[in-house]
Amino acid sequence: xxxxxxxxxxxxxxxxxxxxxxxYVWPPLLDAIEARQKKIADGLTQAERAGKNLELAQAKAxxxxxxxxxxxxxxxxQANKRRTQIVEEAKNEGEVERDKIIAQGEAEVEAERNRARxxxxxxVATLAIAGAEKIIKRSIDKEANSDxxxxxxxxx
Amino acid sequence: xSSQGEALTSSSYIQHHLTNLxxxxxxxxxxxxxxxxxxxxxxxxxxxxxxxxxxxxxxxVAKKSTVGVxxxxxxxxxMVVEFVDENVKDTFHGKNALIAPLALTIFAWVFLMNLxxxxxxxxxxxxxxxxxVPYLKVVPTTDLNVTLGMSLSVFALxxxxxxxxxxxxxxxKELTMQPFNHWAxxxxxxxxESVTLLAKPVxxxxxxxxNLYAGELIFILIALLGYWQLPLHFPWAVFHIxxxxxxxxxxxxxxxxxxxxxxxxx
Numbered sequence: 001x002x003x004x005x006x007x008x009x010x011x012x013x014x015x016x017x018x019x020x021x022x023x024y025v026w027p028p029l030l031d032a033i034e035a036r037q038k039k040i041a042d043g044l045t046q047a048e049r050a051g052k053n054l055e056l057a058q059a060k061a062x063x064x065x066x067x068x069x070x071x072x073x074x075x076x077x078q079a080n081k082r083r084t085q086i087v088e089e090a091k092n093e094g095e096v097e098r099d100k101i102i103a104q105g106e107a108e109v110e111a112e113r114n115r116a117r118x119x120x121x122x123x124v125a126t127l128a129i130a131g132a133e134k135i136i137k138r139s140i141d142k143e144a145n146s147d148x149x150x151x152x153x154x155x156x
Numbered sequence: 157x158s159s160q161g162e163a164l165t166s167s168s169y170i171q172h173h174l175t176n177l178x179x180x181x182x183x184x185x186x187x188x189x190x191x192x193x194x195x196x197x198x199x200x201x202x203x204x205x206x207x208x209x210x211x212x213x214x215x216x217v218a219k220k221s222t223v224g225v226x227x228x229x230x231x232x233x234x235m236v237v238e239f240v241d242e243n244v245k246d247t248f249h250g251k252n253a254l255i256a257p258l259a260l261t262i263f264a265w266v267f268l269m270n271l272x273x274x275x276x277x278x279x280x281x282x283x284x285x286x287x288x289v290p291y292l293k294v295v296p297t298t299d300l301n302v303t304l305g306m307s308l309s310v311f312a313l314x315x316x317x318x319x320x321x322x323x324x325x326x327x328x329k330e331l332t333m334q335p336f337n338h339w340a341x342x343x344x345x346x347x348x349e350s351v352t353l354l355a356k357p358v359x360x361x362x363x364x365x366x367n368l369y370a371g372e373l374i375f376i377l378i379a380l381l382g383y384w385q386l387p388l389h390f391p392w393a394v395f396h397i398x399x400x401x402x403x404x405x406x407x408x409x410x411x412x413x414x415x416x417x418x419x420x421x422x
């Protein structure tokens with residue numbers, strides 16, 4: 001094994017390869033690696049932030065749900081109250097109406113009765129007068145005694 | 157084993173496997189003792205092809221690389237890049253745009269060159285012989301010239317950065333005023349420090365060469381065992397997977413360490 005010019009050739013090839021590697025191979029590869037590292041780091045940060053946001057949103061949603069439940073309960077409560085009130089009102093109204101109708105009916109019945117009684121009385125009076133007339137026809141003037149008849153009628 | 161018709165001894169088989177395909181400025185193809193200006197064509201060719209393969213692969217991924225969800229190939233390439241980048245950042249605490257690509261090139265290229273060791277030892281040389289190429293040594297890192305070519309390049313970078321960061325005075329001072337900071341010790345210091353400095357490229361190159369050369373030689377020896385090679389190749393190859401990755405990693409790591417030492421004051 002003797003030392004010869006192969007050594008120089010190898011050294012030249014070595015220099016050229018190192019130069020090429022330094023110029024065209026190393027920088028783009030390392031740039032890509034570093035850019036990706038940065039991207040991944042950014043992604044992780046963002047993921048962490050998103051996780052925090054999610055947690056926050058969940059807490060908020062829970063709170064809102066609770067609020068909504070309270071509100072719903074309130075509304076239901078109010079509705080119940082209102083229903084009771086309406087039913088009560090309707091009942092009252094119905095009762096008033098019923099009383100009114102009953103009173104009206106009674107009044108009508110009373111009026112009818114009065115009218116019938118009046119009619120009856122009048123007829124009885126007329127009958128009485130007719131009877132009396134017939135009895136007294138011969139002697140007594142009808143006109144002169146009519147006030148007594150009227151008084152009798154009123155007393156009936 | 158070789159299928160050549162001529163009588164084949166073990167030593168000639170090994171010899172054949174350890175001979176490079178050469179071309180020299182003076183003697184042409186496969187001349188004996190052709191002097192310094194000889195090129196191991198097989199080593200250089202395989203090395204350059206593997207280097208281009210590495211650069212083409214990484215470049216094609218780099219061009220298509222997305223910041224979004226990466227594909228499987230991109231994932232793999234990025235894994236390698238990040239592995240190298242991590243090692244560089246752990247060891248080298250300065251700003252230097254060269255070190256990381258240099259480390260990646262060394263790691264990937266040396267790994268690919270070592271990986272040629274796992275190609276069955278006879279496959280490529282015989283294929284080459286079939287098309288008329290007499291010698292082919294397919295593992296470039298078993299060629300001392302290749303490993304020393306790389307380690308001496310690293311050595312040049314060490315000296316360049318030492319002088320650039322600490323100045324020429326600083327470089328000289330580093331060689332003469334350590335480890336004993338007194339003028340009287342300058343010769344001793346210089347001796348010690350020069351040995352330290354020169355040992356860096358030599359050990360770097362020889363370590364890789366020695367490991368791979370030994371591994372290749374054992375593959376060749378196993379190939380000489382006849383039928384016994386069948387159960388033996390596999391365990392040695394498995395063991396060798398560890399070696400080829402480890403040696404590539406060590407070469408890369410030591411380069412980073414040496415260059416970071418060049419950038420730092422003691």
